[in-house]
Amino acid sequence: MKRILPPWVRPRTLIAVAAAAAILAILPLVHGNRYWHNQLTETLLAIATALAWNWLGGYLGQVSFGHAAMFGLGGFIAGRMQVSLGVPMIAAWIVAGVIAGLYALVWGHPTLRLRGPYFSIATIGVGEATRLICTYWVWLTGGSSGMSLPVQVQLKYQLYWYALALALVALAVSYALRRSPLGLALLAIKSDVDAAGDVGVSAVRLQDLVLFLSGMTMGVCGGFYASYYSFIEPGDMFGFARSISFVLMGVIGGIGTIAGPAIGAVIFVLLRNSLIATYPQLYLGLYGLLLIFVILFEPLGLTGLYVRILRRARPDLGVTGMAAEESAVPATGAGAARVEQREAK
Amino acid sequence: MTAVLRAEGLSKRFGGLKANDNVSLSLEKGQILGLIGPNGAGKSTCFAMLAGSIPPTSGRVFLGEQQITGLPAFRVARAGVVRTHQIVRPFANLTVIENCTVAAAQCSGRDDAGSRELAREMLRFVGLEKRRNGYPAGLTLAQRKRLEMARALSCAPKALLLDEVIAGVNPVEARDMVALIRRIRDEQGISILMTEHVMAAVMSLCEHVVVLDAGKLIAAGAPKEVVQNAAVIEAYLGKKHA
Numbered sequence: 112m113k114r115i116l117p118p119w120v121r122p123r124t125l126i127a128v129a130a131a132a133a134i135l136a137i138l139p140l141v142h143g144n145r146y147w148h149n150q151l152t153e154t155l156l157a158i159a160t161a162l163a164w165n166w167l168g169g170y171l172g173q174v175s176f177g178h179a180a181m182f183g184l185g186g187f188i189a190g191r192m193q194v195s196l197g198v199p200m201i202a203a204w205i206v207a208g209v210i211a212g213l214y215a216l217v218w219g220h221p222t223l224r225l226r227g228p229y230f231s232i233a234t235i236g237v238g239e240a241t242r243l244i245c246t247y248w249v250w251l252t253g254g255s256s257g258m259s260l261p262v263q264v265q266l267k268y269q270l271y272w273y274a275l276a277l278a279l280v281a282l283a284v285s286y287a288l289r290r291s292p293l294g295l296a297l298l299a300i301k302s303d304v305d306a307a308g309d310v311g312v313s314a315v316r317l318q319d320l321v322l323f324l325s326g327m328t329m330g331v332c333g334g335f336y337a338s339y340y341s342f343i344e345p346g347d348m349f350g351f352a353r354s355i356s357f358v359l360m361g362v363i364g365g366i367g368t369i370a371g372p373a374i375g376a377v378i379f380v381l382l383r384n385s386l387i388a389t390y391p392q393l394y395l396g397l398y399g400l401l402l403i404f405v406i407l408f409e410p411l412g413l414t415g416l417y418v419r420i421l422r423r424a425r426p427d428l429g430v431t432g433m434a435a436e437e438s439a440v441p442a443t444g445a446g447a448a449r450v451e452q453r454e455a456k
Numbered sequence: 457m458t459a460v461l462r463a464e465g466l467s468k469r470f471g472g473l474k475a476n477d478n479v480s481l482s483l484e485k486g487q488i489l490g491l492i493g494p495n496g497a498g499k500s501t502c503f504a505m506l507a508g509s510i511p512p513t514s515g516r517v518f519l520g521e522q523q524i525t526g527l528p529a530f531r532v533a534r535a536g537v538v539r540t541h542q543i544v545r546p547f548a549n550l551t552v553i554e555n556c557t558v559a560a561a562q563c564s565g566r567d568d569a570g571s572r573e574l575a576r577e578m579l580r581f582v583g584l585e586k587r588r589n590g591y592p593a594g595l596t597l598a599q600r601k602r603l604e605m606a607r608a609l610s611c612a613p614k615a616l617l618l619d620e621v622i623a624g625v626n627p628v629e630a631r632d633m634v635a636l637i638r639r640i641r642d643e644q645g646i647s648i649l650m651t652e653h654v655m656a657a658v659m660s661l662c663e664h665v666v667v668l669d670a671g672k673l674i675a676a677g678a679p680k681e682v683v684q685n686a687a688v689i690e691a692y693l694g695k696k697h698a
């Protein structure tokens with residue numbers, strides 16, 4: 112086992128994730144509840160998007176308020192390929208994902224070089240511009256009346272397992288991007304792009320790579336969404352509320368942590384469903400309030416809260432203060448402990 | 457003698473200001489070369505051009521036979537020219553050893569485990585091995601300057617550019633730092649180009665110094681001779697002292 116895996120993969124983590132995946136895979140066969148089945152599918156999709164957003168927003172610190180652009184583009188391209196060209200579903204998702212990733216590079220390659228908040232500001236413009244263009248691009252999107260895909264009840268049920276696979280792939284990429292040697296380079300870029308360059312880190316290449324992966328995953332998720340709902344329309348797919356939802360999931364769970372955004376996604380889906388039911392007009396404002404609230408009181412979200420509690424309850428573990436301040440919480444904290452163990456041997 | 461790093465007629469304009477004006481210098485193999493000059497003379501600008509952080513307006517930089525002018529900083533670092541920063545810039549979100557590991561992984565050509573080993577060796581070399589699992593925020597200024605050096609050394613450079621690593625630390629730490637710089641050259645065989653305001657350190661470390669004033673080279677030679685030079689005294693102290 113050890114020899115097949117790269118040294119930075121912790122077998123314990125792998126086993127835990129595999130066990131959770133196995134349980135999730137057989138769960139629908141046990142409970143048979145259609146409502147919960149759909150809720151779980153949506154949650155798994157939300158997890159994949161939250162993790163993909165976090166690669167750029169969390170690991171590299173480039174917060175995007177325009178990721179719905181790639182989600183929407185992926186959705187409509189995958190939909191159009193299936194409806195008009197008869198491309199099989201999975202192939203359509205993948206092609207749509209690649210195109211969405213390339214689209215992200217087109218606007219992101221120049222804007223990622225902007226320092227400070229300017230990248231984030233640019234993403235707002237990109238998101239809105241993409242929404243407008245696609246709303247008027249009737250051939251691709253069907254315009255404001257949207258696009259319908261053939262409804263297949265059996266497919267909608269099966270898509271649960273596809274969503275599970277999508278979330279697992281996103282989780283694996285999250286883990287690899289953080290724990291592999293590449294992860295340190297990403298953190299260095301986040302901390303100080305110029306100093307990273309001075310020690311040989313190619314920031315441009317890594318930023319572009321992460322952006323492409325993030326955009327591509329968003330595109331695939333958009334394609335999934337189209338197949339799952341069998342009806343999509345530009346106002347919703349490209350909406351600012353959707354872009355904000357990615358940010359919010361990351362922030363709730365803990366920006367820059369490996370699995371935090373996944374937990375954020377679970378909370379978010381629960382929250383959204385109750386909010387939309389109760390305050391259909393207000394939810395965007397409520398998103399904003401929630402964002403402000405979390406950033407003010409616990410910038411690392413639930414993961415930060417967890418570390419804080421852990422430090423109180425188990426001071427013997429020696430979870431360091433700096434780790435709590437900067438993203439890497441469980442990653443570097445545990446990583447350092449692991450190095451110690453290895454050295455002790 | 458063979459030059460490890462050579463600058464030919466480097467100039468840099470910032471708008472109307474000529475921060476460097478036709479600067480040529482040559483760092484020989486195994487040499488500790490001093491680049492001195494009053495505040496604002498253009499020393500850090502010269503370093504930035506040598507390390508690829510900023511492109512020169514004109515002029516050329518050679519690493520051995522290879523021309524590296526205009527290459528991005530990461531390529532210059534991988535080729536073997538690495539600088540430290542006058543104002544230390546550790547990666548705050550990485551532990552001390554991770555700061556060095558990331559540099560080693562990018563530049564030294566070693567694999568993952570080898571990089572970690574090199575990083576640890578370099579931390580031991582500068583005397584920070586015990587602090588390796590802490591974060592830079594927990595270090596004193598002198599220790600952060602050492603981290604800056606260990607991180608640069610983890611790149612396994614051919615030429616190391618030290619930008620005022622001594623200034624600002626107390627006299628005891630300064631003495632240790634002088635010894636450390638000498639050990640880098642003697643034990644690792646790395647050629648060093650350094651700027652420094654602490655003249656005692658320059659006098660004891662450098663065989664050769666070049667003097668920069670208002671972007672221009674005004675003198676070169678052994679440190680003892682250079683400090684007697686009228687133009688140099690004038691640059692540092694003003695006309696009436698010359």
Ligand SMILES: Nc1ncnc2c1ncn2[C@@H]1O[C@H](COP(=O)(O)OP(=O)(O)OP(=O)(O)O)[C@@H](O)[C@H]1O
Nearest residue numbers: 470473475493494495496497498499500501502542
């Ligand atoms: N990015 C920049 N844009 C504009 N002017 C700059 C820039 N960088 C440096 N300068 C100017 O160039 C001149 C040389 O600066 P530099 O930092 O190279 O001097 P220095 O010799 O390192 O000084 P010190 O001893 O204070 O470190 C200064 O007048 C400085 O203000």
Ligand SMILES: [Mg+2]
Nearest residue numbers: 499500501542
């Ligand atoms: Mg300077």
